[in-house]
Amino acid sequence: MELPLVVGLREDERMATKNEIIGILEEIGVILEIKGENPFKTRAYINAARTLEGLEEDLQTLVEEERLDKVKGIGKAIAEKISRLVTEGELPYYTDLKASIPHGLLNLLDIPGMGPKKIKAVYKNLNIHSIEELKLACEKGKLQTLDGFGKKTEEKILKGIENREAYMARHLWWDAHEIAEPLVTALRELPEVEKAEIAGSLRRKKETVGDLDFLASSLSPAPIMEWFTSRPEVQEVTAKGETKASVRLTGGLQADLRVVPPEQYAFALHHFTGSKEHNVALRSRSLQRGYSLSEWGLKAEKTEEIPKDILTEKALFDFLKLPFIPPELREGREELERLEGKKTPELISNTDLKGVFHNHTKASDGKSSLKEMAHAAAQIGWEYLGISDHSKASFQANGLNEKELINQIQEIKDYNASADREIHLFAGIECDILSDGSLDLSDEVLAECDYVIAAVHARSGQKGPDETSRLIAAMENPLVTMIAHPTGRLLLQREPYELDHRKIIDAAAANGVVIEINSHPRRLDMDWRWWRYAREKGVRASINPDAHHTDHFAYTLAGVNIARKGWLQPEEVINTMNLKAVREFLRKRKSDG
């Protein structure tokens, strides 16, 4: 599941249009290829799409000033088509072309092994229009009768269709990370391996990942490929060559390994870490300096100066007069411009945390007792732990009523006063926001807590205010310290509530309310894409594991990843404060409110 992109900025709207046009050009190229057009003509559309992707100048401006056909890779004919799409939003040529082939034929591209040529072959010879028909033809053994198809191709396509769900599913960062870490560690221990790293979206700490990318540098790749493809967790080897292999692991996760010589390693690592958008931006910066940059290295284009050995990513950024850009920030969201002439930002790390606030015990739906939680938190080295069980409206989670909360607060006071205390406990509550925006427990009782986390757990009824208004109403209660998982999303499971993030962040800023980064690997909410705006507004974060068991404290790592992707620095996260400072912060928050 991909989250909706940032909306509301004029720039982003234009980007969407540009991306749509890129998609249309690519589609035209594929359809022309299926129809058997001149291969170089079909290429021209694909090339034009690539050109548009890397376009630095504003597309709108180029169209208005009629300079589009001056861009290398875009000629008169394609420029006219793009202009039409920009100004009128539609293109009869494309609409007609699309209508000229059966609906569903392009879906065949989703099947591994099926490209334009093979689609054309099955369409012309077997009149296949859809994935279902393709599957049927494979099962009847009809595919292997075609020129250029054999038994293996047919088997591969059939398997591809059958495994489609598993192959295409994305995976939580946490799950992928747990599989990838031991693999890369073992990879590094091989005698032939000089360096090895995880690349791709996993390295960028994206909330979900599609597959695993491993990269190693070595002068003798053969034993490394052998090792990789014979791991016990490998279910199937889908490709194996001298320097490149693909496997499918148990659980359906796809993993690729590439082995490159040491002098190419830095370039390959950067390239395969991505993102695509970041790479486009860096390549274009490199070109401006007279070098073409690729996974293979730097090539002098317009200059005589040969770059010296570049053996690390840092050296590569150095050469391009940029600070080292941490992988988490390489999302093509203007990171190059924002870091121009600056140092690498000092992003928060997991060891900066001095405690966490959103945690449950057996009193509501947690699996560990208050003392077990306190002990485990002390073992990590934290200075404090906040206890925040559910409130009574979360009936399914055995939420606390007023009396039970008062009892728990007393239990926490007793613990803090006891001789065998191992850590300071803060008394909190994860208080439900009701459908009218009010809180589930009385202000009188909430005022007894050290802090209050307000959270939505059930969507509001049709009559009540929308989700945005409910959250804002809750934030306007001066007793509320922070809001939990604002969108309620469950990655790969449940879509986020429809929220106006801007209004939420503005309200948090106006009321001095902290926004949580819920670190549960399935939540990671508020999303990293919004922290840029929140930082600008001076809103602070609290990174919380939402622990229901002592084991769940480890989730803070996933939350820290999201904070890093949001460019957050330690001082912007309240639970990097030491006990004295955070106690003062909570006290002040209560008295100001």
Place this chain on the structure above:
DNA sequence: GCCGTTTTCGGCCCGACTGTTTTCAGTCG
């Protein structure tokens, strides 16, 4: 369909891998 000329035609790209070939076409990232 684009580009760049030795300027109105002729060439066009990116390397690795697989499978169907018997020297290479198609797919993929």
